[in-house]
Amino acid sequence: EAGVAQSPRYKIIEKRQSVAFWCNPISGHATLYWYQQILGQGPKLLIQFQNNGVVDDSQLPKDRFSAERLKGVDSTLKIQPAKLEDSAVYLCASSLVTGVGEEQFFGPGTRLTVL
């Protein structure tokens, strides 16, 4: 079974530029998450989709971050304009509901460096 795909794997931009990340979840997984992981910290949820609807975006900095999930499958996360503090790994995960909860499957992440 193919895993969660993310691209690009690495991105270096200057502050005030824009950037976009792409995620292709595991086929059949209805729920998709975007996380931000700053070095040395745990992943922080940015946005959660159920199919193509937003379940939780309470921690998404909406003045500069946006995300969409087209047709309930692929998703893109955009930052415009980027700030130095946005330097982090952006993780995408999709999930499968099990009999006793939920298992999230993570992609390899996109490492963003803002100069």
Next chain:
Amino acid sequence: LAKTTQPISMDSYEGQEVNITCSHNNIATNDYITWYQQFPSQGPRFIIQGYKTKVTNEVASLFIPADRKSSTLSLPRVSLSDTAVYYCLVGDMRLSGGYQKVTFGTGTKLQVIP
């Protein structure tokens, strides 16, 4: 959001049993507890999940006391390849399935020593 607290780091010798505890004092009725493992430059990987009492799978056990204010991940006979960061996650299970209000802990860096 349920806040979680874990020890920052732990060391263990190969072959020993390792217990990592996560504190989640304000856990809610619908919250499930999940543990993930993360290696450098990789996304987290699911280890085990539970709601109460004890859960065991082929790689770990999860102990949750009756008050559910903490949980303990137990790794039997660790090897060098178990060196990683371990995260405790608490999430509110929706009636339709799947988590909401997902919160990862700070993570515990486990170093296994030969």
